[in-house]
Amino acid sequence: MSDLIAVIAPGEMGAGIGQRLHERGARVITSLAGRSEASQKRAERAGMVAVASDDEVVEAGIILSVVPPKDAAGLAQRLRAAIARAATKPIYVDCNAVAPQTAEEIGAVLAGSGAHYVDGGIIGAPPTPTSAGARLYVSGERARDVMRLTAYGLDVRLLDGPAGAASALKMSYAGITKGFTAVSALMMLGATRAGCADMLHKELAESQAPLLGWLGRQMPKMPAKAYRWVAEMEEIGAFLDGIPDGRAAYEGFARLYEHIAAAQAAPRRADDAVAQLDAFCAMESNTAKRKSA
Secondary structure, eight states, rough: OOOEEEEEEOOOHHHHHHHHHTTTEEEEEEEEEOOOHHHHHHHHHHHHHHSSHHHHTTTSSEEOOOGGGHHHHHHHHHHHHHHOOOSSSSSEOOOOOOOOHHHHHHHHHEEEEEEEEEEEEEOOOOTTTTTTTOOEESSSTGGGGGGGGGGGGGGEEEEESSTTTHHHHHHHHHHHHHHHHHHHHHHHHHHHHHOOOHHHHOOOOOOOOOHHHHHHHHHGGSSGHHHHHHHHHHHHHHHHHTSSTTHEEEEHHHHHHHHHHHHHHHHOOTHHHHHHHHHHOOOOOHHHHHHHH
């Protein structure tokens, strides 16, 4: 019989993972407690079966927690009592973008429940029928047991380290990619305010073409995700606590993403942050014009 796997919750990433596991033969369950109608529809499209109680959730051999960083500890706390009651104890994989300190706190929440705790970190986009999708890095005493999910098409990679190592890798990677996006957004907005955005775009096109190409692909997609990145920046700040100004830098990026998320949610104005970033990315440099002439 195929593995029974719980994926909570069916957001964009969770549903993508659930669909991949389901398509490759796993039995996938989820919980829709407190979730929206959109989550319900994503779960149905992914072939995930919604169960009515937490006691049913913990019947799964593996539980994958895929929730916003601010909800990670709360989900572990919610499922702890059900895990403690369960006759067979699940492997609980926290896959969320949290600092190693938070990963340790989640492990402490589950301690005494009998759960086999594994630290995880997801890097990449959700799996789709046409793409391999994200990598799930895992660490901790029982991390090797999660490798059996590779049989269901999930790209799981084992880290030689304790619980917290996978979260450290996730924080380091996201700190570079999303931190770089934040720095770039700040400079685009600054150049727009100073009236030199066109010349900055031209200079980047001439001297940093690969960099501008990356920004042209990534920046237009960022505003819709900015609200999700706020807590992640705060977790990266916690990861960097003790490195001079590391925490302060990423707390600042969190506030920037809050500002961009607010602009994204409001009616579009020509002078708001999202419109300015879109305008910068849409510029056609003089170099590009000459090449196409």
